[in-house]
Amino acid sequence: MNRSAEPATAADFEQGAAAILSAEVWDFIAGGSGAETTIAANRTALDSVFLVPRMLRDVSTCSTRSTLLGRPVEMPVAAAPVAYQRLVHPDGELATARATAAAGVPFVAATLSSVPIEQITAAGGRVWFQLYWLRDESATLDLVRRAEDAGCEAIMLTVDVPWMGRRLRDIRNGFALPAHVRAANIVTTSAAHERTGQGSAVAAHTSQEFSPALTWSALDRLRQHTRLPLVVKGLLAPEDGAQAVQHGVDAIVVSNHGGRQLDGAVASIDALPEIVDAVHGRCEVLLDSGVRSGTDVLRALALGASGVLLGRPLIWGLAVGGEPGATRVLELLRAELRDAMGLAACENVAAARRLQTFRRLA
Amino acid sequence: MNRSAEPATAADFEQGAAAILSAEVWDFIAGGSGAETTIAANRTALDSVFLVPRMLRDVSTCSTRSTLLGRPVEMPVAAAPVAYQRLVHPDGELATARATAAAGVPFVAATLSSVPIEQITAAGGRVWFQLYWLRDESATLDLVRRAEDAGCEAIMLTVDVPWMGRRLRDIRNGFALPAHVRAANIVTTSAAHERTGQGSAVAAHTSQEFSPALTWSALDRLRQHTRLPLVVKGLLAPEDGAQAVQHGVDAIVVSNHGGRQLDGAVASIDALPEIVDAVHGRCEVLLDSGVRSGTDVLRALALGASGVLLGRPLIWGLAVGGEPGATRVLELLRAELRDAMGLAACENVAAARRLQTFRRLA
Amino acid sequence: MNRSAEPATAADFEQGAAAILSAEVWDFIAGGSGAETTIAANRTALDSVFLVPRMLRDVSTCSTRSTLLGRPVEMPVAAAPVAYQRLVHPDGELATARATAAAGVPFVAATLSSVPIEQITAAGGRVWFQLYWLRDESATLDLVRRAEDAGCEAIMLTVDVPWMGRRLRDIRNGFALPAHVRAANIVTTSAAHERTGQGSAVAAHTSQEFSPALTWSALDRLRQHTRLPLVVKGLLAPEDGAQAVQHGVDAIVVSNHGGRQLDGAVASIDALPEIVDAVHGRCEVLLDSGVRSGTDVLRALALGASGVLLGRPLIWGLAVGGEPGATRVLELLRAELRDAMGLAACENVAAARRLQTFRRLA
Amino acid sequence: MNRSAEPATAADFEQGAAAILSAEVWDFIAGGSGAETTIAANRTALDSVFLVPRMLRDVSTCSTRSTLLGRPVEMPVAAAPVAYQRLVHPDGELATARATAAAGVPFVAATLSSVPIEQITAAGGRVWFQLYWLRDESATLDLVRRAEDAGCEAIMLTVDVPWMGRRLRDIRNGFALPAHVRAANIVTTSAAHERTGQGSAVAAHTSQEFSPALTWSALDRLRQHTRLPLVVKGLLAPEDGAQAVQHGVDAIVVSNHGGRQLDGAVASIDALPEIVDAVHGRCEVLLDSGVRSGTDVLRALALGASGVLLGRPLIWGLAVGGEPGATRVLELLRAELRDAMGLAACENVAAARRLQTFRRLA
Numbered sequence A, B, C, D: 001m002n003r004s005a006e007p008a009t010a011a012d013f014e015q016g017a018a019a020i021l022s023a024e025v026w027d028f029i030a031g032g033s034g035a036e037t038t039i040a041a042n043r044t045a046l047d048s049v050f051l052v053p054r055m056l057r058d059v060s061t062c063s064t065r066s067t068l069l070g071r072p073v074e075m076p077v078a079a080a081p082v083a084y085q086r087l088v089h090p091d092g093e094l095a096t097a098r099a100t101a102a103a104g105v106p107f108v109a110a111t112l113s114s115v116p117i118e119q120i121t122a123a124g125g126r127v128w129f130q131l132y133w134l135r136d137e138s139a140t141l142d143l144v145r146r147a148e149d150a151g152c153e154a155i156m157l158t159v160d161v162p163w164m165g166r167r168l169r170d171i172r173n174g175f176a177l178p179a180h181v182r183a184a185n186i187v188t189t190s191a192a193h194e195r196t197g198q199g200s201a202v203a204a205h206t207s208q209e210f211s212p213a214l215t216w217s218a219l220d221r222l223r224q225h226t227r228l229p230l231v232v233k234g235l236l237a238p239e240d241g242a243q244a245v246q247h248g249v250d251a252i253v254v255s256n257h258g259g260r261q262l263d264g265a266v267a268s269i270d271a272l273p274e275i276v277d278a279v280h281g282r283c284e285v286l287l288d289s290g291v292r293s294g295t296d297v298l299r300a301l302a303l304g305a306s307g308v309l310l311g312r313p314l315i316w317g318l319a320v321g322g323e324p325g326a327t328r329v330l331e332l333l334r335a336e337l338r339d340a341m342g343l344a345a346c347e348n349v350a351a352a353r354r355l356q357t358f359r360r361l362a
């Protein structure tokens, strides 16, 4: 027997990352808010979606290719915006952006990325810019312009962070950013770096910078301000999905922020079908929170998603192996997805979205 | 890392209290009746209520303020009546009453409080008086008058204790009150203090004093006797909710007494929606049993409650740190509730009561 | 603290019995068939029935008294027929019969009792005779006559044992009866006593003696043969309940034989509501399998049962303490039932049968 | 006590096999694809099907006899096609074929059997030939002819393997066949035997040989090519069931390949009822995946199956004891099935298929 230590799943990378990272960085990545009920529900809910595969269709040319925001992607997946990636690896966002470029999927660069947006887009590949609405609106809109100038192909406005959720791990750890990891896109205070002995410095910083007064009208101002496609990230209610359509968005992301904002929020996959109904094909519907495998992607597609965002798994890959690590995570996901699609007789993503599902607890 | 030992949740106070209290006092506080099925169900049921948050509404002035029995409160929470609080801390009810006064929420003083009602009201703050109907009706009505005179703002009649449930921990411990903890409001025998080697002295005392013959007509007599608002605590059946409305109550508390009375009783949160329907806005509907966090409060509001009572968590705070401990528990709850409301885009309690929910096991 | 070792629940007696009995006798009592799926389901199902208690009704004279087969009982409970009770205590059926007589509830004496039926009825109290239909029909009918002569008040025909279920514990133990424990009512071979090294001797004996050809027409012949009330034990299908009514039975017992016959059979409590509907009040409906506490009895009543049979708990009491042990088990059950009824504001069994229930897993 | 070590259930054989086999062979047999969600669901789902037994019907001549593909069988069970049986025992398929012949049930010989089909049929008994559609269609059809010539009574086309699912255990083990175990029916490369250090050699071999382009039209060509009854194995969608009927198949097997193909695929037993409805009696409907006991067979029958295939349990029997081991597994299953049928008052398989069921989680 030659039992291999090669990671064969995202979970293997998770274990690897847990072993490498400092406890508090690990906690920052892995943790959620409150009792982490929603983190757990994200998995329970995905695991309760069983697929009803079809058979006897030619899958010899089965392909995961699709489009996101109207442009071709190698698979219906994008790298979720994740702040401060240099926390886990010196190359930070550069490495993950390169990995996603190589994989032929979009990279969503965070407002709080630890590498400036211009360097990220310079790495090649398709980049979308994730926007947090700052208290300073003109600074916010300047960021958008800058992202546009840097070549970003879409603006993804995250709407579920009027402030940061109560992430108890960070609070207990008194988590603060190390000196070498900074919010590289925004002019800001040192709040995120100061250990006050009073909870999470990162949360303090966020609450200083982000606007808790964001409303649909801001979306209209943003719409006016840029001609890039707009994506709204963080919706869970069907009514909000319908409203987003009214406001002319190109896509929404059904997301509970990986269980990091409202603890007790519904699992994204549980919220998906009703939002898909409400949106009724008038914009793309992406999903994130808890996606770990090709089967998970297929579950989301079968329930009507256009595609998914991948959060923590890419960060595990980055932590374990830099760009090649992130690349491997994406390769595995793609291989798993193609495998799952073929085994369900789906020759393409459109077919995958027609699969039936069956709900069963555990 | 500066991993802090500061309690960050009610559960932290629970652990602290478990470490400090004697086993039998801990058991008296923590325990329930029978196999403690209902205690467990209270949590399982709350944890199965997932919230569907809204987004993109201005929450910069998001406030937990509300009213209970028509008067302003800082949050829709009151301290549940809990007997014999000097068991866990020498200051007993005085400390918790002061903490609730500081927090701007009502304190419900128990018939069986270990500090006289007059001293409790003297501590300032809004106090409601919890009434047990004694076998001696005129003594019962005298108690009401005395509470009124002491400045209590409402009478809360507990109706789920014709006698004490079979609390096996107390029975096995042969639990009896220590000499320095007494029912300070009522003239009574020493039954609660006598270790007979035959089960719980506290249960024996209760069965000696309380009337098992309480009916709706007593409520009418009580209504005649006082002009204070009336609250009925301990209903779980929709029919009883409707009947309470017929009898002119101002509020009901949907409660299974924290799992301490009928083992196998439905979880309060499971009973809530039907009672809310039955009551149809004709009186306020409070809920208790198992509430531990701001998310739990939001769950209750989303399912139609006007507010909640908080039982054991305050006692844990009291045990761990006296008045400041109880204060901290309330601060945490308020912070959690505000956080959860904001993350669900609820600018106020009315909005919170319009949230949709999703049921999922574990 | 004077932590008492007094058993306070049936579960305490269970632990006591497990400690005292030999492994193979314990296994014979505790075990079920196959993977013991149905044993587990009996508990899961009972535990998933939550009660919706009423309040504010006078329960000062709350009583567990009721009738079974039209005659008064102190509570709606009877001792289930359990074979070979001398396995666990030298007094065997005499002790349990005396305990049930003292408790004012019927004792169901098994065909396979290890004390002759005449001695059991001589112990006083109300005795019903449980009948297994033997391959020798005239011997079977003789048994009935003998039971009648001995003063039995009803015949309970067990219909779920064409042969014994595959009780793996007994099979693995090669279980056989010790010499001093014999089927005292029937003339039989020594099969039940012979260790063949080939599975359960008790099962071999059963299959030798019992008729696998029992049909509804036998019931008619039995009906002709005796004027005693007839009870059919072991029904789970609504159609069979309806058919029993057609054949003029006085009561049925919804039972899966405590999980000892068909492994994978539906939990009795899950089967109950549909059978109650099908029977529609035309005969009494008892339930057994998994009942362990007063709350369980109340669950059965709330779902429409007229009463319950108690199997293993009495045997645990007998094993631990002979007649006084069995008596204590019955006292506890009665106290628990009265307690639960009172806490649900049920002044009598009729009220208990009107309680609403709520289903929730765990 | 003479606690016997004799296996009394399939699970006992499983333990035995786990103890005997090398880790990587064990993993090849036991493992499934991905997170083995579907393996787990197969059991959870079967265990959640509870049976509602009937009573009072003569079961003295209760028989498990039935027909499969119109011919008599001793019980409605066949040995599932399992590749490379010499991995676990030198006699391989010869032993299991003899065991099934003795048991009076069909043996399904796999395309990838490690003993040539002619030797298998020579062992006596009824043999069906399981067909994988190879990239080389004429080789495929030659195989069919050869099976026919060898005396096979049916062709079972497996349609859920366009390629092998991602079996992580094999991938991590770098599993390859040992030199003495070969695909004895087909001319092939040595791919299945080469340890490349790159995942599963068996998967590599499969992907080299099997056609991923199989469609319904191939079925028509197969139908033309042979007059043997045709069975399609591996359907889970009702639409595919209906389509199979349109294409004139004699039976389908509702199967997720024992959780070895699409991880996240619906449990077979969950998929069964809808397929049975869709097929509407126009062909036989078999089921496999997770069947371990007579109760499981009865569950499948009650939900409408004509019979089941038994996969791993036979292999455990073979591993532990060669032909006698496999024989014992079949004897146990038959005894369990007869027992369960009798205890549910089913005198024959037709009656078993009329049983009602009740769903309950664990």
Ligand SMILES: Cc1cc2nc3c(=O)[nH]c(=O)nc-3n(C[C@H](O)[C@H](O)[C@H](O)COP(=O)(O)O)c2cc1C
Pocket (backbone or CB within 6 Å): A028, A029, A030, A080, A081, A082, A083, A110, A111, A112, A130, A158, A233, A255, A256, A257, A258, A259, A260, A288, A289, A290, A291, A309, A310, A311, A312, A313
């Ligand atoms: C460490 C970390 C940082 C994150 N930072 C951001 C961010 O800056 N902006 C944002 O919109 N979402 C952020 N997210 C949320 C992700 O975009 C995504 O919604 C979430 O990770 C999806 O769940 P998953 O991690 O389970 O895949 C972050 C998530 C993590 C784990």
Ligand SMILES: Cc1cc2nc3c(=O)[nH]c(=O)nc-3n(C[C@H](O)[C@H](O)[C@H](O)COP(=O)(O)O)c2cc1C
Pocket (backbone or CB within 6 Å): B028, B029, B030, B080, B081, B082, B083, B110, B111, B112, B130, B158, B233, B255, B256, B257, B258, B259, B260, B288, B289, B290, B291, B309, B310, B311, B312, B313
């Ligand atoms: C130690 C203890 C004593 C209590 N005493 C009383 C009481 O005297 N009167 C009353 O109405 N409820 C009493 N309760 C019940 C509480 O008012 C409340 O219903 C319950 O604690 C709510 O559940 P929770 O503890 O899970 O929050 C008591 C509860 C506890 C834990």
Ligand SMILES: Cc1cc2nc3c(=O)[nH]c(=O)nc-3n(C[C@H](O)[C@H](O)[C@H](O)COP(=O)(O)O)c2cc1C
Pocket (backbone or CB within 6 Å): C028, C029, C030, C080, C081, C082, C083, C110, C111, C112, C130, C158, C233, C255, C256, C257, C258, C259, C260, C288, C289, C290, C291, C309, C310, C311, C312, C313
């Ligand atoms: C050791 C034992 C022996 C039993 N013997 C008989 C019997 O002779 N006749 C019968 O009808 N039921 C018999 N039963 C079944 C009981 O009457 C009853 O249905 C079952 O025990 C109820 O489940 P419980 O033990 O969970 O209360 C027996 C049960 C046990 C545990």
Ligand SMILES: Cc1cc2nc3c(=O)[nH]c(=O)nc-3n(C[C@H](O)[C@H](O)[C@H](O)COP(=O)(O)O)c2cc1C
Pocket (backbone or CB within 6 Å): D028, D029, D030, D080, D081, D082, D083, D110, D111, D112, D130, D158, D233, D255, D256, D257, D258, D259, D260, D288, D289, D290, D291, D309, D310, D311, D312, D313
């Ligand atoms: C080791 C192994 C090899 C198998 N080989 C084949 C095969 O060659 N062809 C096929 O159609 N199914 C094959 N199967 C699937 C079985 O036919 C059957 O669908 C599955 O084992 C049923 O699940 P069970 O093992 O839980 O009973 C194989 C299964 C196992 C465990």
